Amino acid sequence: MSCHDIKEMTVPYLELDLDPARVHEVTAHLESCVSCRNEMESVRQVLVLVKLKDQAVPDPGERFWQDFPEMVRRQLSPPFRRSRTWPVWPAALAAAVVLFIGLWLLMAGQPSEEFRAKGSSTPTSETTSEASRSSSTDDLPDLTEADWDKAWDEDDPDMVLVGLAAPLDLLTLDRLFNDI
Amino acid sequence: MEESDNQLLDRYAAKDETAFEELVRRHQRTIYDLAYRMLENHADASDLAQKTFVQAFLHLGSFRRESSFRTWLFQIGLNLCRNAIRDRARLSHENVEDYPLVAAEDVFKSVSDAEVRHRLGSAIRRLPERQREALVLRVYHNHAFAEIGTIMSCSEGTAKANYHHAVNKLRQVLLGGEKKP
Numbered sequence: 001m002s003c004h005d006i007k008e009m010t011v012p013y014l015e016l017d018l019d020p021a022r023v024h025e026v027t028a029h030l031e032s033c034v035s036c037r038n039e040m041e042s043v044r045q046v047l048v049l050v051k052l053k054d055q056a057v058p059d060p061g062e063r064f065w066q067d068f069p070e071m072v073r074r075q076l077s078p079p080f081r082r083s084r085t086w087p088v089w090p091a092a093l094a095a096a097v098v099l100f101i102g103l104w105l106l107m108a109g110q111p112s113e114e115f116r117a118k119g120s121s122t123p124t125s126e127t128t129s130e131a132s133r134s135s136s137t138d139d140l141p142d143l144t145e146a147d148w149d150k151a152w153d154e155d156d157p158d159m160v161l162v163g164l165a166a167p168l169d170l171l172t173l174d175r176l177f178n179d180i
Numbered sequence: 181m182e183e184s185d186n187q188l189l190d191r192y193a194a195k196d197e198t199a200f201e202e203l204v205r206r207h208q209r210t211i212y213d214l215a216y217r218m219l220e221n222h223a224d225a226s227d228l229a230q231k232t233f234v235q236a237f238l239h240l241g242s243f244r245r246e247s248s249f250r251t252w253l254f255q256i257g258l259n260l261c262r263n264a265i266r267d268r269a270r271l272s273h274e275n276v277e278d279y280p281l282v283a284a285e286d287v288f289k290s291v292s293d294a295e296v297r298h299r300l301g302s303a304i305r306r307l308p309e310r311q312r313e314a315l316v317l318r319v320y321h322n323h324a325f326a327e328i329g330t331i332m333s334c335s336e337g338t339a340k341a342n343y344h345h346a347v348n349k350l351r352q353v354l355l356g357g358e359k360k361p
Contacts (some may be wrong), residue, residue, distance in 0.1 A: 011344045015318075017325065046351045049300060050319050057216045060226065068212075069204040072233040 001025050006036045010043045185249035189240070204233055207250060210321065211257050217316045218261040220305070228264060232257040247330050254321075254331045258313060265309065296354065303353040310334075311346035318343050 006029050012018045013026050030037045183191075185206070191199035211232050216225035235256050236243070243252050304312060313332055317323045323331065328339040 011347050012340065015343075017340070042355050043347060043351055046347060046354055047319070049296075049354065050304070050315070050347075050350060057213050058222070060212070060222055064226070065205075065208060068208045068230070069201045072204055072230050072237075073200070075230060075234045076237055 001029050003029075003033060003036050006030070006033070007039065010040055013040070014044055014047060186245060189243075189245075189249065192237075192240075200237070203249070207253055208233075210250070211253055214254065214257050214316065214321065215261060217320055218258075218312075219264055224264060228257065228260050231260055235260070247327075251327055251330055254317070254323075255333070258317075258331055261313075262309065300350065300354060303350050307346050307349060311342045311349070314339055314342035315346040315350075 006026060009018060009022065009026055013023065018026065030040060183202075185203065188199045188203050188206075192203065208229065212225055212229040215228040215232070216222070219225050219228060232253060236253055243249070247255075304315065307315065310332065314328055317328045317331060318325070325339045325343070326336045328343070329336040332339055332342075334342075
């Protein structure tokens with residue numbers, strides 16, 4: 001075994017990481033080679049010195065170690081905590097259903113002006129729309145032949161509507177567009 | 181008789197909160213020690229040690245128990261250390277080989293010398309990342325090379341080689357070994 005071989009095996013030898021046959025060879029070489037023996041000793045001293053530095057990590061104190069698990073826990077959402085919290089989606093679904101029903105009641109169940117004016121009880125959505133339709137047509141003012149002629153003479157369709165709507169009061173217009 | 185880590189992990193999986201605390205307490209000092217040796221200040225070490233446990237418990241499902249829980253914590257901690265060190269961009273600019281060598285002398289004469297200890301600390305800090313990891317895991321945490329390989333995600337032989345190079349470089353710095361060509 002050459003000095004170069006020994007050099008390669010210095011650390012494993014000191015770390016007791018060689019098989020017994022190799023250990024025997026290295027030991028035999030060291031006994032006869034002063035240079036390798038010095039080399040081995042210097043590496044051993046380095047290892048000792050490095051291990052002495054083991055005391056260099058200062059202890060942060062017992063309070064730190066006591067609090068440490070809690071510090072970790074705060075950054076963590078463990079499964080047992082997650083299961084205790086309410087999932088978001090049922091709440092969102094419930095809110096959506098409530099909103100939908102609310103809007104539906106608002107749109108379909110609102111009593112018409114006539115029912116309110118006549119002091120009748122709250123009508124159903126069916127009766128409301130029927131009543132609204134009949135009252136709207138009944139209340140529309142009659143257009144004269146001249147009005148129709150004037151309206152159809154206009155090129156712009158929007159102007160036709162404007163022309164037709166001109167004689168109507170605002171309340172009637174509102175009902176008309178609601179029916180449409 | 182003390183429960184094993186795996187028994188505690190089973191209890192944790194069954195939503196036993198006390199198992200969590202026991203697992204953290206059991207390994208907190210070791211992981212903090214690793215973090216401190218790699219990052220060299222309390223604030224970073226504390227932060228990194230906490231992150232190590234957070235990552236471990238968040239990804240417990242991926243822990244297959246092929247290694248020990250301790251080894252797995254070391255793997256996570258070491259990866260976080262690597263990222264932290266790279267973020268600092270400290271090691272990339274300096275190398276132990278650039279460090280001036282001292283004259284050969286009996287190291288034991290200098291053990292009490294603060295200058296030598298400081299030199300050693302600086303030399304360890306300037307070791308290439310993998311060599312430093314192997315040194316810390318071997319010297320300060322007494323891991324077997326096979327375990328170091330698992331933690332560093334390399335073969336046992338590579339772990340040994342890294343350790344060997346680390347010790348030789350420290351020897352060069354401390355004792356004035358062979359010079360760079």
